[in-house]
Amino acid sequence: MPRPFFLVLTRRWIWAGVVFLAGLVVLAIYGSFPLAVFTLNALPSEILYDVMLDPGHGGIDPGGIGRDEIYEKHFTLDISLRMQSILENAGLKVGLTRDSDRDVSHLVKDGTRHRRDLLGRFKLMNQARVGMSIHTNAARSSTERGAIVFYMKGSYIDQIYAHLTFDELERVQEMNHDRIIPRDTLLLLKAKPPVLLVEIGFITNEEDLQKLLDERFRENVAQALSRAILKFLTWWEGEQSEA
Numbered sequence: 001m002p003r004p005f006f007l008v009l010t011r012r013w014i015w016a017g018v019v020f021l022a023g024l025v026v027l028a029i030y031g032s033f034p035l036a037v038f039t040l041n042a043l044p045s046e047i048l049y050d051v052m053l054d055p056g057h058g059g060i061d062p063g064g065i066g067r068d069e070i071y072e073k074h075f076t077l078d079i080s081l082r083m084q085s086i087l088e089n090a091g092l093k094v095g096l097t098r099d100s101d102r103d104v105s106h107l108v109k110d111g112t113r114h115r116r117d118l119l120g121r122f123k124l125m126n127q128a129r130v131g132m133s134i135h136t137n138a139a140r141s142s143t144e145r146g147a148i149v150f151y152m153k154g155s156y157i158d159q160i161y162a163h164l165t166f167d168e169l170e171r172v173q174e175m176n177h178d179r180i181i182p183r184d185t186l187l188l189l190k191a192k193p194p195v196l197l198v199e200i201g202f203i204t205n206e207e208d209l210q211k212l213l214d215e216r217f218r219e220n221v222a223q224a225l226s227r228a229i230l231k232f233l234t235w236w237e238g239e240q241s242e243a
């Protein structure tokens with residue numbers, strides 16, 4: 001008995017729907033950060049630097065904006081450049097994801113500017129033994145202030161690195177939390193080397209902003225963060241030679 005016409009049609013439509021949805025899933029995965037991260041981390045990467053410093057934002061992306069159009073991107077670059085010279089003087093090979101007021105989106109071909117910028121920084125992180133991304137924070141509440149150290153949730157090595165950094169930073173800046181903060185949602189922390197994301201202070205808090213505008217404070221922060229990186233590398237080398 002021939003099948004009723006409407007049943008055949010329905011079946012076709014169901015198949016068409018399945019194929020369409022599968023296509024959407026494939027597209028979503030292809031465009032997603034997890035796949036890009038997996039691919040970048042699966043590729044062998046040449047280690048060209050001891051440290052990769054990542055001054056947050058840059059170019060078209062100002063980052064956090066304080067009063068009188070004060071931009072986060074300038075503070076992050078200034079502190080990173082200071083760290084570069086301190087760490088180079090200590091004998092390390094230092095890379096920067098950017099050394100001028102620009103973004104890093106030119107390193108990756110596909111996707112939105114934001115996506116290309118983030119993955120560009122990620123790619124560069126994988127060329128170093130250790131990385132640090134430098135930021136300043138912004139909040140709705142102007143009373144929120146102090147520094148924060150984010151590290152990759154569940155990573156023992158990164159946790160040690162974060163502790164050392166917290167202890168050094170605490171000597172020169174008030175901390176927003178009394179502990180280091182684990183995160184598994186910050187893309188850069190998923191790079192192959194241990195990477196921290198450090199928020200130096202809140203650009204939206206007058207006290208923090210005054211500090212950030214003070215060159216001596218920025219130099220002290222750069223010194224503290226550089227000391228932490230040096231301490232961490234020394235500790236890590238010790239661990240690796242014992243293993």
Ligand SMILES: [Zn+2]
Nearest residue numbers: 056063135136
């Ligand atoms: Zn930022």
